[in-house]
Amino acid sequence: METNETGTSIGLRIVIVGHVDHGKSTLIGRLFYDTGSIPEVRYREIEATCKAQGRDFEFAYLMDALEEERDQNITIDTASTFFKTAKRPYVIIDAPGHKQFLKNMITGAAGADAAILLVDGAEGVREQTRRHAYVLSLLGIRQVIVAVNKLDSVGYDRATFHAVENDIRAFLHAVGIVPSFVIPISAREGENMAARLGHTPWYAGPTVLEALDTFDDAGVDDELPLRLPVQDVYMWDGRRIYAGRIESGSVRPGDPVIFQPSGKRTRIATVEKWGRPDLVTAGSGECVGVTTVDELFVERGEVIALADRLPVGAREIRASVFWLAENPLAAGKTYTLKLATAEVQATVVAIEERLDASTLEVVERNAASLHPAEVGTVLLSLKSDVAADRFEDNARLGRFVLEDGYHIGGGGIVRSLSDEAGIQGRRIDLERAFFDGDEGNLVDLSREGSDVEFDVSALFLDALSRGNRVLFRLRDASQVAPVARLAWSHSLGFEFARSGDRANIVLYAGKPPVTNPGGNGGGEISI
Amino acid sequence: MTDHLDALEAQSIYIFREAYRKFENLAMLYSIGKDSTTMIHLARKAFFGRIPFPLVHIDTNYKYPEMIAYRDRMAKEWDANLIVGQNREALAAGMGPDKGRLVCCEKLKTDGLSRIIEKHDFHGLFLGIRRDEEGSRAKERVFSPRDKNFEWAYKDQPPELWDQFNTNFAPGTHVRVHPILHWTELNIWEYIEREKIEICSLYFAKDGKRFRSLGCMPCTRPIESNAATVPEIIDELRTIKAPERAGRAQDQENAYAMQKLRAKGYM
Known part of the structure; x- marks a missing residue:
C-alpha cells in the first residue's frame, strides 16, 4: 500500500469471485452503501426502480450498469468501482459467475491485490467456487477472504457455517491458498459487513471491512533481482534510450548489466525520466529510460539484469x-x-x-x-x-x-x-544424492522449487535402515511438505531445524534420536 | 516509487509506450478538458517531452470560447500537431441539440470523429476516459478494438491480463487506447496540483459556479461551488456525492444513453 502525505492512495484492488447467484453484486452494493460511497442520486434512482417493480431495495442494481445485465439478472463483464474506508480507498473489480465469462473474471482478477471468495451458506461450495479459487491461485493472489453469504436464509446457523468453512478450507489448501479470514455474513442484511448486527454471537473474527483493512498492497518488489524488460528503443537527440518498466529490483548508473537472452554486457550510463536526466536510482514499478556506456544494438523483449543474478x-x-x-x-x-x-x-x-x-x-x-x-x-x-x-x-x-x-x-x-539443454529435472534421485554428494549424506534443495519429487531406491532405504542419516538442506519452508511425504510413504522419521534463514531436515529410519528438549525441562517432544 | 500518483503515472506511461510501439498511425483525441490535458502531460513524460503523434479535437461549434482560446494557446506551447475536425455538412444542415441531444452527439461528435479517422487513416486513438466516470466506461479495456463500422462489441471483449494488451488486430480494426482508464477524478486533480498542469479556466469557480466536466454550451451546466483553486477543488471532491457528469445533459437522456452512444463509437 503506497500512501502519500495527505493519506490518500491508489487503493487496494480487490476482486470478488464465486459461484453464480452466490451474491456478488449484492455484496458490492452493500459495501458501497455501508461506506457511504453511493452517490445519492444513484441510490434514489435504484430505490425508485425497485419500488416501481414492487420489490425490496436491490443492492445488485448498483453494479449492473449495463442494460443486458438488468434484463438477464447476471453480471456480464468486469467493471471497476470505488469505495473508501477510514483507512484507505478500494477499487472493486466485479467478476461474473457464469462459466462463459471466465475471461472477464481473469482480466479483472489478474490485476487484483486481494480477493473475496463468496460462498452461499445454504448451497455450499459449488463448481465455480472451486474453479475461481483455483484461478486465484494461478494468478498468484494470496490475500483471500472467504465470505460465507446468505446466512440469514439458514437462521445464522453455526453448524452450517462451519461445514461450509471446512469444505472451502480443504479445497483452498489443495491449491496452495490459506484464506486470511473465513467470515459468516449476510450481504443483504449487512451482518458482519461493516457492522456486527448480533446474529452471529458465536463468531469472534473481523467484519469484511475490518478484514480488508488488514491487507497489504501486493504490488512491487525491490528485494528481487533487477528485471528491466526493454519496451522500446528511442533514437532521439542522437542518443539511444532503452525505455521500460522496472519489474523488480532497482537500477543505478554504473551498474554492470547483461541483456538477456542475447548476453550482451555493458554498464548503465544514465537512468532518466522527462526533465530528470540524471536519476541516482530507480526502483520496481518505475517507468524509466536508460542509456548504456557501450553502443549496443538491442531490441524490445530483451531484459536488463545484473550480471550476478540473471533470468x-x-x-x-x-x-x-x-x-x-x-x-x-x-x-x-x-x-x-x-x-x-x-x-x-x-x-x-x-x-x-x-x-x-x-x-x-x-x-x-x-x-x-x-x-x-x-x-x-x-x-x-x-x-x-x-x-x-x-x-x-x-x-x-x-x-x-x-x-x-x-x-x-x-x-x-x-x-x-x-535453455537449449532441456528442462531441468524436478525429480531428484536420492540414491545418487546419497552416494555421490560431495559432502556426503547431503541432499541440497536450496536451488530447487517447492514441487520437488524424489526417486527412492532400495539401496537408499537400506542405507537408512543401517543407521545412516541424510540431511536435506531446504530453500524455504515450502519444501518441508515433499520431504514429509517422502518420510510418510516410507515410514521414516525426520527432524526439522532452522538456523538463520536456512532450514534443514534430517531424515532417518527407526526411532528418533534422543533429543534435549531444552529450557523448561518438560521432557516432552513436541512436533 | 513514492506515492500513488507515481504508480498511476507509471501505468499510464507504460500504456503510452506500448501503443506507440505497436501502432503505425496514432493520434490522441483532445477534448480540452482536465482529463485529456493531464493525458498530454503523461504522454510528454512517456516520450521525454515529446508528443510524437497529432492531437485531434472534434469541434462541434457549440464549445465555450474560453475552451477554444485555451486549446490554441496550449497547442502552441506544447509544440503539438493539432488537427481540428468538424462535421460541417451536419452543421450546415442545422444540426444542434434542438434536434435531440443524442442525435446531435452522434452527428457532431461520433460522426465527426469517424470522418477524421478515415481521412487520416489512424489505426489507434488515445482517449482520456476513466472507469470511475460512468457505468459503461467502467467496463472498458485498456486496448479496446472497434470494428470497421466503428462499433464496440462490449459483450465479447478479449481478455487483458498482466499488462499484456491485445495489440495485434485484423486489418481494418481501429483501436482505442485508454491511458488513464485507471485514474479517478480525484487522482486527476491531485496530479494537476502536483505537476502544476495548466487547465482551462472554466473549471474554477466564478460567482459561486464552476464547471466540473466540460462539454458543449447547450448541454453542459456548471455546479454550485466556490472552489476557485486546485486545492479547493480537491477538498470539494473529497466530500461531494453527486456524480461527475451530472451536469452533462446527454447522459441523462435515458437510463442507457451513454451505453447506446458508446456502442456506436462515442467517446
Missing part, C-alpha cells in the same frame, strides 16, 4: 496454462507467447496433464486439447530464447499470455524452464 534464456517452458478462447488450445499448434515485453512463437509440444479445475483431478494425460475454462500442464517449445523466471521466483517474469490469432487466448505461469 534464464529459456527455450522450453513447462507451465500451468488456463485457456479462455473459444478455439481450444491444441497440442502441436503454434501460438504467440508474450512474456513481459518479449514476443515469440511457441509450439505446444505436449499437454501433459488436463485438469478439472473444480476437483484438481488429472482428467487426461497427454491430452490433444484444452477447452475454454480448462487448466493444464503444458510443455512449450520456443522458436527463440526468451528471458524468463519461474513464477515462484519472480512472478513478473514468470507469467505469460498466449495469443491465438488476434486475441489473447489464455495465460500461464512458468513452473520450470530450460
Whole structure:
C-alpha cells in the first residue's frame, strides 16, 4: 500500500469471485452503501426502480450498469468501482459467475491485490467456487477472504457455517491458498459487513471491512533481482534510450548489466525520466529510460539484469496454462507467447496433464486439447530464447499470455524452464544424492522449487535402515511438505531445524534420536 | 516509487509506450478538458517531452470560447500537431441539440470523429476516459478494438491480463487506447496540483459556479461551488456525492444513453 502525505492512495484492488447467484453484486452494493460511497442520486434512482417493480431495495442494481445485465439478472463483464474506508480507498473489480465469462473474471482478477471468495451458506461450495479459487491461485493472489453469504436464509446457523468453512478450507489448501479470514455474513442484511448486527454471537473474527483493512498492497518488489524488460528503443537527440518498466529490483548508473537472452554486457550510463536526466536510482514499478556506456544494438523483449543474478534464456517452458478462447488450445499448434515485453512463437509440444479445475483431478494425460475454462500442464517449445523466471521466483517474469490469432487466448505461469539443454529435472534421485554428494549424506534443495519429487531406491532405504542419516538442506519452508511425504510413504522419521534463514531436515529410519528438549525441562517432544 | 500518483503515472506511461510501439498511425483525441490535458502531460513524460503523434479535437461549434482560446494557446506551447475536425455538412444542415441531444452527439461528435479517422487513416486513438466516470466506461479495456463500422462489441471483449494488451488486430480494426482508464477524478486533480498542469479556466469557480466536466454550451451546466483553486477543488471532491457528469445533459437522456452512444463509437 503506497500512501502519500495527505493519506490518500491508489487503493487496494480487490476482486470478488464465486459461484453464480452466490451474491456478488449484492455484496458490492452493500459495501458501497455501508461506506457511504453511493452517490445519492444513484441510490434514489435504484430505490425508485425497485419500488416501481414492487420489490425490496436491490443492492445488485448498483453494479449492473449495463442494460443486458438488468434484463438477464447476471453480471456480464468486469467493471471497476470505488469505495473508501477510514483507512484507505478500494477499487472493486466485479467478476461474473457464469462459466462463459471466465475471461472477464481473469482480466479483472489478474490485476487484483486481494480477493473475496463468496460462498452461499445454504448451497455450499459449488463448481465455480472451486474453479475461481483455483484461478486465484494461478494468478498468484494470496490475500483471500472467504465470505460465507446468505446466512440469514439458514437462521445464522453455526453448524452450517462451519461445514461450509471446512469444505472451502480443504479445497483452498489443495491449491496452495490459506484464506486470511473465513467470515459468516449476510450481504443483504449487512451482518458482519461493516457492522456486527448480533446474529452471529458465536463468531469472534473481523467484519469484511475490518478484514480488508488488514491487507497489504501486493504490488512491487525491490528485494528481487533487477528485471528491466526493454519496451522500446528511442533514437532521439542522437542518443539511444532503452525505455521500460522496472519489474523488480532497482537500477543505478554504473551498474554492470547483461541483456538477456542475447548476453550482451555493458554498464548503465544514465537512468532518466522527462526533465530528470540524471536519476541516482530507480526502483520496481518505475517507468524509466536508460542509456548504456557501450553502443549496443538491442531490441524490445530483451531484459536488463545484473550480471550476478540473471533470468534464464529459456527455450522450453513447462507451465500451468488456463485457456479462455473459444478455439481450444491444441497440442502441436503454434501460438504467440508474450512474456513481459518479449514476443515469440511457441509450439505446444505436449499437454501433459488436463485438469478439472473444480476437483484438481488429472482428467487426461497427454491430452490433444484444452477447452475454454480448462487448466493444464503444458510443455512449450520456443522458436527463440526468451528471458524468463519461474513464477515462484519472480512472478513478473514468470507469467505469460498466449495469443491465438488476434486475441489473447489464455495465460500461464512458468513452473520450470530450460535453455537449449532441456528442462531441468524436478525429480531428484536420492540414491545418487546419497552416494555421490560431495559432502556426503547431503541432499541440497536450496536451488530447487517447492514441487520437488524424489526417486527412492532400495539401496537408499537400506542405507537408512543401517543407521545412516541424510540431511536435506531446504530453500524455504515450502519444501518441508515433499520431504514429509517422502518420510510418510516410507515410514521414516525426520527432524526439522532452522538456523538463520536456512532450514534443514534430517531424515532417518527407526526411532528418533534422543533429543534435549531444552529450557523448561518438560521432557516432552513436541512436533 | 513514492506515492500513488507515481504508480498511476507509471501505468499510464507504460500504456503510452506500448501503443506507440505497436501502432503505425496514432493520434490522441483532445477534448480540452482536465482529463485529456493531464493525458498530454503523461504522454510528454512517456516520450521525454515529446508528443510524437497529432492531437485531434472534434469541434462541434457549440464549445465555450474560453475552451477554444485555451486549446490554441496550449497547442502552441506544447509544440503539438493539432488537427481540428468538424462535421460541417451536419452543421450546415442545422444540426444542434434542438434536434435531440443524442442525435446531435452522434452527428457532431461520433460522426465527426469517424470522418477524421478515415481521412487520416489512424489505426489507434488515445482517449482520456476513466472507469470511475460512468457505468459503461467502467467496463472498458485498456486496448479496446472497434470494428470497421466503428462499433464496440462490449459483450465479447478479449481478455487483458498482466499488462499484456491485445495489440495485434485484423486489418481494418481501429483501436482505442485508454491511458488513464485507471485514474479517478480525484487522482486527476491531485496530479494537476502536483505537476502544476495548466487547465482551462472554466473549471474554477466564478460567482459561486464552476464547471466540473466540460462539454458543449447547450448541454453542459456548471455546479454550485466556490472552489476557485486546485486545492479547493480537491477538498470539494473529497466530500461531494453527486456524480461527475451530472451536469452533462446527454447522459441523462435515458437510463442507457451513454451505453447506446458508446456502442456506436462515442467517446
